Amino acid sequence: MTTPRKTRDHKSFREATKLVHGGSLRSSFDETSEALFLTQGYLYDTMEAAEARFKGDAPGFIYSRYSNPTVSMFEKRMALLEGAEASRATSSGMAAVTAALMGQLKSGDHIVAARALFGSCLYVVEDLLPRFGVASTLVDGTDLDQWRAAMRPNTKTAFLESPTNPTLEIIDIAAVAKIVHERGATLVVDNVFATPLMQHPLKLGADCVVYSATKHIDGQGRTLGGIILASEAFIATHIHNLLRQTGPSLSPFNAWVMLKSLETLPIRVAAETRSAERIAEFLADHPHVSRVIYPGRADHPQAALAKRQMKGGGTLVTFDVKGGKPSAFKFANALSIIGISNNLGDAKSLVTHPATTTHQRLKPEQRAHLGIGDGLVRLSVGLEDVEDLIEDLDQALGALETSKRRAAE
Numbered sequence: 001m002t003t004p005r006k007t008r009d010h011k012s013f014r015e016a017t018k019l020v021h022g023g024s025l026r027s028s029f030d031e032t033s034e035a036l037f038l039t040q041g042y043l044y045d046t047m048e049a050a051e052a053r054f055k056g057d058a059p060g061f062i063y064s065r066y067s068n069p070t071v072s073m074f075e076k077r078m079a080l081l082e083g084a085e086a087s088r089a090t091s092s093g094m095a096a097v098t099a100a101l102m103g104q105l106k107s108g109d110h111i112v113a114a115r116a117l118f119g120s121c122l123y124v125v126e127d128l129l130p131r132f133g134v135a136s137t138l139v140d141g142t143d144l145d146q147w148r149a150a151m152r153p154n155t156k157t158a159f160l161e162s163p164t165n166p167t168l169e170i171i172d173i174a175a176v177a178k179i180v181h182e183r184g185a186t187l188v189v190d191n192v193f194a195t196p197l198m199q200h201p202l203k204l205g206a207d208c209v210v211y212s213a214t215k216h217i218d219g220q221g222r223t224l225g226g227i228i229l230a231s232e233a234f235i236a237t238h239i240h241n242l243l244r245q246t247g248p249s250l251s252p253f254n255a256w257v258m259l260k261s262l263e264t265l266p267i268r269v270a271a272e273t274r275s276a277e278r279i280a281e282f283l284a285d286h287p288h289v290s291r292v293i294y295p296g297r298a299d300h301p302q303a304a305l306a307k308r309q310m311k312g313g314g315t316l317v318t319f320d321v322k323g324g325k326p327s328a329f330k331f332a333n334a335l336s337i338i339g340i341s342n343n344l345g346d347a348k349s350l351v352t353h354p355a356t357t358t359h360q361r362l363k364p365e366q367r368a369h370l371g372i373g374d375g376l377v378r379l380s381v382g383l384e385d386v387e388d389l390i391e392d393l394d395q396a397l398g399a400l401e402t403s404k405r406r407a408a409e
C-alpha cells in the first residue's frame, strides 16, 4: 500500500511558494497547471442537492457571478500572499475600489481621503459618493494633522494610496490607521504602486487592501481585474452581498491569467525594481533632468518612512525633464524601446505625461498643489535589459541637447 503524499497548510509556505502552489484546487483529472473553469453555472445531482447548496448546508459553487473555481483559486492565492483572512476578486481595480468604499458607506456618512489619488478614485470620492449623500474631505495625505482635523463623528472610512501616483509620495499607513481607528473609522489602502511584495498594509493596521490586478499582478498587459482583501468580518459585512447582487465579477479567463501570473510575480517585481533603482541613479545625474523621485533613494523626501514601510523602492520612477511640456514631449517621442502609455506595471517599460493624460482633468492649480508640473514624466520600468533602457533614455534625453543647440544656432 502506498502512503498518500503529505499535504501542508499553504499558510506555512514562504512567499514564492505560496505564489506557485497557494490556493490550488485540482479537478478529477489531476492536472499540473491550474484549470480554467470557463463556466457560468454548475449542475446538481438532485433537487435536494440544489436546495442544500442554496441554503448553505452543502459546499459547492452555484453561479459564476457569485464564485467560480478559477476565480476562487486566484482569491485564495492573493489572500495567502497578503496575509488576509478573506478576499473577493472584481472585474477591474476600479470595481474593487468602488465596492470597498460603497460597501461601507450610506447616506449621511463621511469619508476622508488623501488628495493624491488615481483620477478615477478621485471621481468616486469627490463626485460619485456625494451623489448618494456621502460627504467627502480631501487631505494632504502626508500631513497627519490634516487627517486628524478632517475626522468627524460620522466619518466611516478613510482611503489612501501609497506611494502616490504620479509623485510617489509616501503616506504613513500605520499612523493614519491609528488616527482613523481612534475615531471608530476604517482604513482602505490602494496598494497598487507598492505591489503586494513591497508593502503589507494589513500588517500596518489597514482594514482593507485593494488592487488593480491589471497592473503588476497580470504584469504582462493583457487582462483587467481587481481584488479586495480584508478580514472575514469585513468581507462578510461590507463586500460579500454587494458583489454577489450587483455583479462586477472577475471573468474566469482573467482570473486564470492572473493566477498563472502570480507564479512569476516575485521574480518580475524584483527584476523591475533592480532596474528602477539603476535608472533612478542614471536620471539623477542627467543634465536634462531637474528632479528624480524614487522611494528607494536616500534623496526621496520621505526616505526614512519609505524604508520603514516598504521592502524596496518599487518599479516606478518619476522625474522632471527640464524645459516643461515641450521637452517632456520631445523626450518621450524620441524613445524607441520604452512605450508611451498611461498603463503601468507591465513587462514593457512605459512612460506617461500625467499633466496631459491621467491628471488632465485637474485644474492647473490642483496639479501644482500635487507637484505635477508640465515637465513631469512617470516611468513604469519593465523587464527589458536595463542597459537597453538606459541607452534609450539617454538617446531620448540627448534629443533635447540637439534641439537646444539648434535653437542657439
Ligand SMILES: Cc1ncc(COP(=O)(O)O)c(C=O)c1O
Pocket (backbone or CB within 6 Å): 092, 093, 094, 095, 097, 118, 120, 121, 161, 165, 190, 192, 193, 211, 212, 213, 214, 215, 224, 225, 226
Ligand atoms: C493606483 C490605481 N488604483 C486603481 C486603478 C484602477 O484600476 P483598473 O484600471 O484595473 O480599474 C489604477 C489604474 O491605473 C491605479 O493606478
